[in-house]
Amino acid sequence: MSETDPNAPAPRDDASATPHRRRPRYKGTHPRRYAEKYKELAPEQYPDAIERVLARGQTPAGQHVPILVDAVLAVLAPRPGERGVDATLGFGGHAQRFLERIAPRDVVDEARDGPSAARGELLALDQDPLQLPRTVERLAKLGFGSDVLHARRTNFAALGAELTALGWDDGADFVFADLGVSSMQIDDPARGFTFKFDGPLDMRMNPKKGLSAAQWLARASVEELAQALTDDSDEPHALRIARFVKAQRSELATTVALAECVREALAGRADDDAIESSVRRVFQALRIEVNDEFGALEALLRQLPTALRAQGRVGILTFHSGEDRRVKKAFERGLKDGVYASTNSDVVRASPEERRSNPRSAPAKLRWARRA
Template structure:
C-alpha cells in the first residue's frame, strides 16, 4: 500500500490493531486523520473487506492539512472515501459536518510524509538547498524562514531545547540569529559549524548535526504538539464503545504525550479511601489498552531494512470500553 509519494509505516500492525473494532461494529466508520498518500486508508479498507466480506459497508473519512497529499489520495481511493482538507485538530468539527456522532476506529500517523521530506521545495530536509518553509499546509501559517526573521536568541534557544532536545541549543540559536538563514542548506551549515565538537562526536557520522534543529523548527512551525494535544483530548471521546484510537509516533516528545494521555484514560476514578465498597462495585475505566499493546507496536527488522524512516515509529492503541 505504498507509493513513490509516501511509504506508510506499521501497515500490518495498524490493520491488526483496528480491524477487530471495525468487524464488531454494526455501522463501522474509519477515520484516517493523516491521510498522506492514502496507504493506511487503503490497507484498512482491504483488511476489513477480507475479514468481513459480507459485512456492512465501511465508511471511510480521510483528512489531511496538506492539499498535495489529498490530491494524491484522490487518485487512489474509491470514490466513496470522503477526503477532507483539515488538520486533525478540527476532528470534532469534521465529524460533525459529516454527520458522524462517533467513529469506530481513528488513526493518526504523526510522521512527516516521504513526499514532504523528498520534495526539496517544501523545505523540510537539509538534503538539498531550498527555501526554508517546513509548513505541512503551505496555504496558511508562518514559514520557518519567517519565524527566524525576527526571533530572539532566547526564544529560539527554548524551541531548540524543548522541541529538539538539543544540548547545544544556546550556541546554535546564537549562530542562527546572527545569520537568519532563509534556505535549508544555509541553516544546516550554520548549525553544523556552531555545534560543539563533543556533541558532533556523540552524534557520530550517521546523524547530521542539524537533525534536531530541523525537527524543532518543524514542530514549532506546525504547532505539532499543540495539534497532538487537541487530538488526544478530543478523539477518545469521539469513539463508539468498542472503538479504537491508534497513534503512530516518531519521537520521544509525541510518544511521551500519547503514552501519558492513554495511561490517564485507562485509570478509573477511585472513591475516597475507607469506604466499604466491594471490588466488583468499584468504578471501571472507560478506556482500556487492548491486549498486546501495553508497550505499543514497533516495526520489525524487515520493515526497518526496507524503510529506514520507520525505525523510530511506534503505534499506541486505546479502546473505549464504557460510554
C-alpha cells in the same frame, strides 16, 4: 471545519495547452535530484522502476511506504460496514488497507442492496493541499470514491467538528494517526523539510497557512529558539546554536544555509556525526514549531474519547519522544479515569525486516487504546 472538499478529481494537465517540455537530464546512471526522478514520479508508466527502488530499501519519489501495516490492522481490527477515521491520510497506504476491510466491494450485491449498502466509510484528514487531491484520485481509481471515502483538507485538531459535519455524532469505530510528515513532503526539496538538498526554508505541511520556517526563525528571539530546540528535540547545544543562528547578519532563507550555520556553530565542539545529529534535531524542532505539531496532537488526544464509539479502537504511530510521551500519558490517564478499557504498556516496533526494507520505520512506535 474542512478548508476544502478535495473529493473532486485533481485538475489534469491539458496536453493541448501545455507546450512540450524536455524531461530533466541527469549525469551518470541514476537520477539524484528529485525533479530528475521522472520515472518514480509516474508510477503507472514505469512500474519496474518503482519495484527496483523498493528493492533497494528506498522510497520512490512521490510515494510513501506505510509503516507497521499488519500491526495497525491487528490493533484497529476494521470490519465490513464500520466507520473509521484516518487523521493523517498522506499517500493513503494505511487508508487503502482500512477501506479494503470496511468497504469490500465483493460483499455488496449492488442490484439488491444499493451501491453502498454493506460498505463502511472512512473519514480521512490531511492538512496538505498539494498531496490530498492526488491521494483522493489514487484511491478513487482503486474503487474507493466519495461514497466511501470522505477526504477533508484540514488539521486533525478539528476532528470533532468534522465528525459532527458528517453526522457521525456518536463517533467512529476506530481512529488512526500516523504522525509527522510523509516521504512526499520530506523528499521534495521545494517543501523545505530536508537539508540533503537545497530548497526554500519552508517546512509547512500546509504552505498556504502560517509562517514559513525562515519567517519563524527571523521572528523568534534567542530564548524562544533555544527553548524550542530543547523542548521539541532535546538538543544539548540549544543555547549555543540559538545564539549563533540569531547572530547571522542576513536571514537564513534556505535549508542548506541553516544546516551550514548549525555546523559552524558547533565546529570543534563535537565530532561530525554528533554535529549531523544536531542538524537533524534543529530541523525537527523547527518543523514542530512551524506546524504547531504538539498543539494539534494534544487537541486530537483530548477529542478522542468523544470521537470513539463504545469499544472503539485508536492507534497512533509516533516517531520521537515528544510525540510518544504525550500519547502515552493521554492513554494512561484515560485508562485510570475509565475512559479507556485497555492500552498497551509495551510499544509495538517495526521488525528488523521492515527496518531493513524501509529504514523510515526504525523510529516508529505504535500505541493503542480501546474505549470503554
